[in-house]
Amino acid sequence: MRTDNFQAPDYYNIDELLSDEHKIVRDAAREWVKREVSPIIEDAAQKAEFPKSIIGGLAEIGAFGPYIPEEYGGAGLDQISYGLIMQEIERGDSGVRSTASVQSSLVMYPIYKYGTEEQRKKYLPKLASGEFMGCFGLTEPDHGSNPGGMTTNFKDKGDHYLLNGAKMWISNAPFADLAIVWAKDENGRIHGLIVERGMEGFSTPETHNKWSLRASATGELIFDNVKVPKENLMPNKSGLGAPLGCLDSARYGIAWGAIGAAMDCYDTALRYAKERIQFDKPIAGTQLQQKKLAEMITEITKAQLMAWRLGVLRNEEKATSAQISMAKRNNVEMAINIAREARQILGGMGITGEYSIMRHMMNLESVITYEGTHDIHLLITGMDITGIPAFQ
Ligand SMILES: Cc1cc2nc3c(=O)[nH]c(=O)nc-3n(C[C@H](O)[C@H](O)[C@H](O)COP(=O)(O)OP(=O)(O)OC[C@H]3O[C@@H](n4cnc5c(N)ncnc54)[C@H](O)[C@@H]3O)c2cc1C
Numbered sequence: 001m002r003t004d005n006f007q008a009p010d011y012y013n014i015d016e017l018l019s020d021e022h023k024i025v026r027d028a029a030r031e032w033v034k035r036e037v038s039p040i041i042e043d044a045a046q047k048a049e050f051p052k053s054i055i056g057g058l059a060e061i062g063a064f065g066p067y068i069p070e071e072y073g074g075a076g077l078d079q080i081s082y083g084l085i086m087q088e089i090e091r092g093d094s095g096v097r098s099t100a101s102v103q104s105s106l107v108m109y110p111i112y113k114y115g116t117e118e119q120r121k122k123y124l125p126k127l128a129s130g131e132f133m134g135c136f137g138l139t140e141p142d143h144g145s146n147p148g149g150m151t152t153n154f155k156d157k158g159d160h161y162l163l164n165g166a167k168m169w170i171s172n173a174p175f176a177d178l179a180i181v182w183a184k185d186e187n188g189r190i191h192g193l194i195v196e197r198g199m200e201g202f203s204t205p206e207t208h209n210k211w212s213l214r215a216s217a218t219g220e221l222i223f224d225n226v227k228v229p230k231e232n233l234m235p236n237k238s239g240l241g242a243p244l245g246c247l248d249s250a251r252y253g254i255a256w257g258a259i260g261a262a263m264d265c266y267d268t269a270l271r272y273a274k275e276r277i278q279f280d281k282p283i284a285g286t287q288l289q290q291k292k293l294a295e296m297i298t299e300i301t302k303a304q305l306m307a308w309r310l311g312v313l314r315n316e317e318k319a320t321s322a323q324i325s326m327a328k329r330n331n332v333e334m335a336i337n338i339a340r341e342a343r344q345i346l347g348g349m350g351i352t353g354e355y356s357i358m359r360h361m362m363n364l365e366s367v368i369t370y371e372g373t374h375d376i377h378l379l380i381t382g383m384d385i386t387g388i389p390a391f392q
Pocket of ligand 1: 102136137138144145168169170213218369371373376392
């Protein structure tokens with residue numbers, strides 16, 4: 001079992017920008033990750049299993065619906081607290097953070113924003129406590145970066161909707177109690193439906209043999225003439241903007257989460273470099289390794305400032321989707337580069353499960369692809385600054 005000696009870097013005293021509540025929430029999540037995630041996560045990743053035993057703990061630290069109002073079971077926190085929780089969880093593992101992101105931003109958020117009061121009362125408290133786990137079905141086998149082309153559809157059959165189609169690459173799908181499913185009506189307009197496990201014709205086969213996010217369960221959603229009750233349609237928003245609104249919230253969380261993975265790699269590499277003796281001196285005393293470490297802390301510091309500022313804008317409800325894209329893209333690339341450099345600092349030891357770096361590196365290969373690929377976020381920035389979409 002790995003000992004977790006993590007010490008968080010804070011080169012620019014960013015703690016001084018945080019409120020007491022932010023620090024209390026962050027420290028509780030940090031301690032919980034040290035106690036409950038670090039001891040088991042390597043084993044779970046090696047076995048390719050999501051560790052369900054941590055669901056209750058995730059709920060307790062406010063990771064399920066951090067910013068959902070307390071009347072619906074959420075933690076009622078602000079956007080910076082939400083970001084800090086994601087940072088700490090991803091410091092442990094991106095797969096665990098993925099589960100929390102999906103539950104909060106892709107399941108609870110749409111029910112809260114687009115659902116009826118009955119849907120909020122029925123689902124949100126159980127999702128906040130982890131009694132219900134959810135997943136979010138947008139991506140299809142033939143429609144990834146272009147979800148607007150989806151073919152999953154539903155027809156009005158009088159007293160119910162009849163849902164057909166398939167989704168793939170869906171986090172939490174294999175064990176989720178319910179799925180937020182994006183599908184087109186007979187006029188081609190996209191709506192969100194709440195599909196519950198047990199509905200006839202609904203199945204969730206698991207996707208095996210991933211080299212990345214191994215401690216997160218991924219699967220398909222298959223709908224074969226599924227009868228969905230009419231009260232399960234979320235009526236308050238339709239069109240592609242509805243799922244994209246959820247993705248804004250999740251991408252914002254990823255911009256923070258990636259910092260956690262980067263911090264863990266940097267902290268591990270710094271400690272190792274100071275202890276590892278080659279040519280009669282610590283490798284940390286060589287210029288080449290100092291260059292790597294100095295650039296890592298510089299990039300982490302820039303990413304921290306970006307995430308914090310974005311959090312302030314989110315709290316003021318002023319953050320644009322394009323600003324969120326920029327932070328997600330920058331911070332995930334920053335983290336994956338740091339993971340690769342940190343892995344080299346550890347030499348051969350860097351490829352073993354004794355250290356978290358290789359797991360972070362492999363995880364980040366998914367994080368840089370999901371919730372909008374690295375390329376697509378660049379095109380979003382390009383469109384924002386030129387006014388010209390380059391997607392087609
Ligand atoms: C582990 C994992 C978990 C996931 N979880 C979920 C989930 O819970 N729910 C969900 O709905 N989806 C989920 N996804 C799906 C994810 O969001 C998609 O993989 C992602 O959107 C990219 O789609 P794609 O894989 O089909 O790639 P494609 O869209 O086929 O893209 C392939 C490549 O082409 C590039 N490309 C595409 N279009 C353009 C263009 N116009 N110009 C230039 N380059 C372009 C992309 O950047 C990429 O490099 C998950 C994926 C993974 C790997």
